[in-house]
Amino acid sequence: MTIVRAAITQTTWTGDKESMLDKHEQFARDAAAQGAQIICFQELFYGPYFGITQDKKYYQYAEPSDGPIVTRFAALAKELGIVMILPIYEEEQTGVYYNTAVVVDSDGTILGQYRKIHIPHVEKFWEKFYFRPGNQGYPVFQTAVGPIGVYICYDRHFPEGWREYGLGGAHMVFNPNATKPGLSNRLWEVEQPCAAVANGYFVLAPNRVGLEDNEYGDEAVNFYGTSQVVDPRGNYVGELGSGTDEEVLIRDLDLDMVRQMRDDWQFYRDRRPETYTRTTQA
Numbered sequence: 001m002t003i004v005r006a007a008i009t010q011t012t013w014t015g016d017k018e019s020m021l022d023k024h025e026q027f028a029r030d031a032a033a034q035g036a037q038i039i040c041f042q043e044l045f046y047g048p049y050f051g052i053t054q055d056k057k058y059y060q061y062a063e064p065s066d067g068p069i070v071t072r073f074a075a076l077a078k079e080l081g082i083v084m085i086l087p088i089y090e091e092e093q094t095g096v097y098y099n100t101a102v103v104v105d106s107d108g109t110i111l112g113q114y115r116k117i118h119i120p121h122v123e124k125f126w127e128k129f130y131f132r133p134g135n136q137g138y139p140v141f142q143t144a145v146g147p148i149g150v151y152i153c154y155d156r157h158f159p160e161g162w163r164e165y166g167l168g169g170a171h172m173v174f175n176p177n178a179t180k181p182g183l184s185n186r187l188w189e190v191e192q193p194c195a196a197v198a199n200g201y202f203v204l205a206p207n208r209v210g211l212e213d214n215e216y217g218d219e220a221v222n223f224y225g226t227s228q229v230v231d232p233r234g235n236y237v238g239e240l241g242s243g244t245d246e247e248v249l250i251r252d253l254d255l256d257m258v259r260q261m262r263d264d265w266q267f268y269r270d271r272r273p274e275t276y277t278r279t280t281q282a
Contacts, residue, residue: 002255004145007031007039011246012210013048020046032080040085040174042206048215049178052124062091078108083143087176099131106144116152140168149173166199177207180221193234200262203230232261
């Protein structure tokens with residue numbers, strides 16, 4: 001039995017960047033103290049979810065994927081001996097920005113990044129104002145705890161990327177979110193279990209929680225938390241996260257379940273990609 005202890009976190013916007021960074025450093029320290037070997041924060045973890053408005057001032061939250069925030073948390077990863085997934089607002093160059101998750105190994109090595117590929121642009125999710133679509137595909141990172149992938153929030157509605165990670169050898173896929181009540185409620189319940197079953201891996205989905213009215217007043221949305229960890233058979237690992245409160249969820253993942261599920265259900269053997277002719281048509 002190969003057990004990996006994983007952590008995901010959910011919180012709301014404190015009102016300033018520095019306190020968010022300090023809060024997430026403490027999350028990592030608390031998780032490591034409880035034996036966690038890998039941790040993933042929520043989407044755009046050190047700022048508000050600024051997609052609910054279109055305002056150029058939030059471009060100031062962007063920084064390079066090897067900038068001060070990632071450097072700080074890479075040093076922390078090395079200190080604690082824990083793998084980290086850091087969802088940041090990435091500046092590739094002035095005026096070119098991505099919604100990115102940087103993966104840092106337990107020795108502090110920056111292994112690479114995933115740039116969110118599917119970018120929404122609907123009421124209070126005005127993301128095309130802030131982000132270019134990702135252009136680096138679906139990388140699988142070989143970490144100290146095994147092969148992992150990252151899919152970000154709105155990406156989860158697209159099954160093709162989930163499958164790309166399975167075909168790439170991922171055993172865990174992390175899906176950091178900023179998801180609010182509305183059309184997504186039922187999708188939040190079913191999409192992660194469906195992806196886990198169809199692809200035979202663990203899915204770990206942290207979500208923001210709470211009302212960010214300290215930033216947006218009456219325009220604020222109330223993120224519903226309920227972060228979740230799902231095993232390859234589509235079952236929740238432990239309880240869902242709180243729907244109202246900050247939380248660090250720590251769950252033990254039996255990675256042997258990946259092989260067991262894939263041996264029981266030979267979805268990869270029985271695929272017929274030559275017949276899926278419309279899947280990649282524009």
